[in-house]
Amino acid sequence: MYFEALLKKKKYQINVSKRDYVWFVQLKEEGSDEWDEFHIPYSDFEEADNIISFIFNHESYLVDVVSDGLDCQVYSRGSYRDLKIYNDEMLLHESLKSGGMGGNDSSLRAGMPGKIVKILVNEGDEVAAGKPLLVMEAMKMENEMKAPSNVKITKLHVKPGDNVESGATLISF
Amino acid sequence: MFKKVLIANRGEIAVRVIRACRDMGIPTVAVYSDVDRYSQHVLLANEAYEIGPAPSVDSYLRDDKIIAVAKKAGVDAIHPGYGFLSERAFFAKAVEAAGIAFIGPSAQNIEAMGDKLSAIKLMRKADVPTVPGSNGAVETYEDAQKVAEKIGYPIMIKASAGGGGKGMRVVHKPEDLESAFRAAKSEGLNYFKDDTVYMERFITNPKHIEIQIFGDKHGNAVHLFERECSVQRRHQKIIEESPSPSVPEAVKKKMGEVAVHAAKSIGYVGAGTFEFIFDNSTKEFFFMEMNTRLQVEHPITEMVTGFDLVKEQLSVAAGNPLSFKQEDVKQQGHAIECRICAEDPETFIPSPGLVRRFRPPSGPHVRVETYVYSGYDIPIYYDPMIAKVVTWGQTRDEAIARMKRALVEFTLTGVKSNIVLHNSILKSSKFLDGSYTTQFCEKDLKVEQPDLFKHIDDKVFLIAAAIASYKNRETKIDNSQIKIESTSRWKQVSRRHAMRY
The missing domain is CATH 3.30.700.30 (Glycoprotein, Type 4 Pilin)
Incomplete structure (x- = not known):
């Protein structure tokens, strides 16, 4: 745990x-x-x-x-x-609330360990705040992670199927 | 001897007095405010009477209610403990007027020594050395300037009615005199409704040394040696020891003689304490004030002399001569007391609330005075001191080592406490070599032991919290399913063995 x-x-x-x-x-x-x-x-x-x-x-x-x-x-x-x-439940909450615990205006981070299910954006995209960026499975639940603000995607660090550790950078803006 | 005694107090001191009464076969009557229903003194006394709501002014300071209970319960003596009504002459008078013995000095004794200015005058008459000062109230700033010139800087300005650090100002140079003088006056007025101030020399290397004395109604008085109480935070004592590591034999002898002479000069009856400021550079001592009651730190005197001061208080109040003479009083070994307060050890903000686990230390030469227990809810209305740990040793080092051990053993959870502060003090070189002064906690300790919490690895707390959180999560998940835990512990052990071998 x-x-x-x-x-x-x-x-x-x-x-x-x-x-x-x-x-x-x-x-x-x-x-x-x-x-x-x-x-x-x-x-x-x-x-x-x-x-x-x-x-x-x-x-x-x-x-x-x-x-x-x-x-x-x-x-x-x-x-x-x-x-x-x-705990995992609270981290998930935090993660959903803020687009990743430890996430900020320059990156999206995993708030807890999990598996990337789907990526909804491409490098170079401009995304409005609150729009979904990717889907991650954690605690046997799929969760959409959203853009914390209006951002431009500069780099995708993960692909579907990847297992990620907590704190891992998923997307750079 | 008395037939029944009422204790007009709460907390550990009420418990202490109840114990002395029990030792003498005297039944006791506790009084309590509504929030103190489950306080230890109520549980231990033979009889208990509620006297009002939680605020002291409505309960423990209500002399009328307390005396009414005393009459109803048919007691023939009242012990006031310390604090609350213990040093109020009007209470001693009212008790005596009701035909009940007051276990303490006479109202005249309390009155004479209660006001600091009149006490100092009286003591000068009895040839007790006092700090060079204004010899009384200083009315105007112009007078203050004259006095300052005479006694020299640094200077302390104090509100006459002050206490606990309020209404006190230290002035290092003449240009600061005026503002400090006005501040002390206004604080005196605000806190104590009295703007009388006096001035005296400020001693830069001060130690707080006090002499325990005892007088009886037959004109006898003895001293029971000194206690050093220089470890203070915000002018409140937190560690006391006897003997003092700093007072030379000759000076100690002189202090005892001076105190006994002073006690006799005012016809003092009962337990009392002369507090002196001791200059650790010159080894001079000056009278500060007299406490006309039992002190919080009396146990260390009991540990080194072997006498029970509370029993002696009762005996003397009943009119008996002192049970010992000066030559019978020996200071044997060394005793230390740590006051355990439910408070934040860094900010000193009280931390009342539910005590989850309370496991006081014990073992050879460890004494704990307390009134709390596991499951006790510490009320917000009273003093944050919840326990006193007292240790004795043949030598100072042994007493300190025992104290360190006792504090490690002390389990107190649910509220914050100053045990970590004590641990840090007991490791500090200035405490260990005995050179500490009353400024020790504010200055030296902060430099030497800046982190009170470093003595136990953070990992212990982190891992414990994580495993406990794991178990919590697991229980939550388990509780959502019906599950019967049927494996006995015996079976678990044997299975574990089977797996190992």
Whole structure:
């Protein structure tokens, strides 16, 4: 499952999956090319006494996570962090709203990992704000991604059938 | 001894007094505002009476309601705790007039020491050193200029009725005198309805050192050594220790003698504290004010002397002579107290609300005074201090090490707290070598430990949040289907083993 997190104004990409009794967690900080990988046995992340006992690199933390979906407070050892966690559903929303999270006036980016289904424009086209640019499949749903403003297509970076990672540039304006 | 005691307070101090009463076999009566129904003091006392709505002026400051409850419940003594009505002479008077003992000094004691100007005058008479200053109110700016010339810069201008940092101004050069003088006067008027100000020398390397004293109704008075309370944020103490790492033996002895002499000179009864400003360069000390009540930080004195100050308060109020003499009081080992506040540790904005998990530390020589628990909702109306962690050690280093350990053990979730601030202070070189002054938190700490949050890796929080979010998503999806989890944990374990081998 893919997440993006915002902590102390820094953005992180996080992949969480279950593999034979371990949590496989990949973490990448904005600006870094390296994914940090962690194999955390289920038994190292367990509830005890109404709090999570998290054994991380053999350090034992008692952790409490309070979340209303997006805003998240995590407490441990007298310290705490305020962070935002975007799950796939929220990222999709963001993506549809803004034409790609991280997208701007010079490019369209994938807000989450997915597969390109259809491309509706050609290089050189001038497209009005809000018109569909391409269709991407994510979370088993096809989503139209729209032009964030009036733009001229300068380059297509993908073709139908391509799998794309979150944050990948799809179209340059 | 008393038959039943009412505690005219809330929070950890009410709990502390209830415990002392229990230790002495005295039943207790709690009073509480409507939002404090589930506060620990209400749960622990033998009897409990609601006295009004949440704002203190409608409940904990209502002397009439409290005395009415005292009569109804048939108590023969009232303990005021600290804050609220504890240093109001009119309350002590009203309690005594109702035929109930006030566990504290006499109304005259409170009155004499309550006003800072009259207290300083009285102390000068008793040969207690005071900071060179105006010797009373400064009426006009012209007078202020004359006084400034006499005592020299830097100068502090203070509102007589002020406290908690309000109505205070420091002036470093003559050209700033006028604006500061007017500002202190108007703040005094705005916050305390009194624009009387006084002036004194400002000490650049100041430490806050106080002496605990105890007097009885038979003319005896003793001191229980010093506490250093220089770690402050916005003029509020946050860490205290006893003994002070800075006061030489000879000076300490002198301070104790001065305090006992002063207490005797005013016929002081009960627990009281003389607060001194201590110049860490010259090792001079000057009287600041007297607190005519039990202090928040009294536990560190209890830890190093072994006496129970609250029990002693009750005993003395009942007319008994002090249970110990000066020569019985020994300062053994070292004690530290950290005040845990539900607040943002950087902005100091209170963080009330639901405490999800509360697991206070324990173990050898760790003492926790608190009134909250898991599931408790911290109200917005009162002090953000929710707990005090006190540790003792044979040496200062040992006490500090224990405190660090205790704070790591302290689990407090759901509200922000200043535990990270304490962790940073306990790692700071100026705290560790004892040279810290009252400016430590504002100046040195910011330089030495600029990031209070660096001590735990962000990854721990990120990964925990991500796994928890994964589980949340999964539960959401699961809940949309009917699914019965039938595999027992025993079976899960054995299957896991089977897969491994």
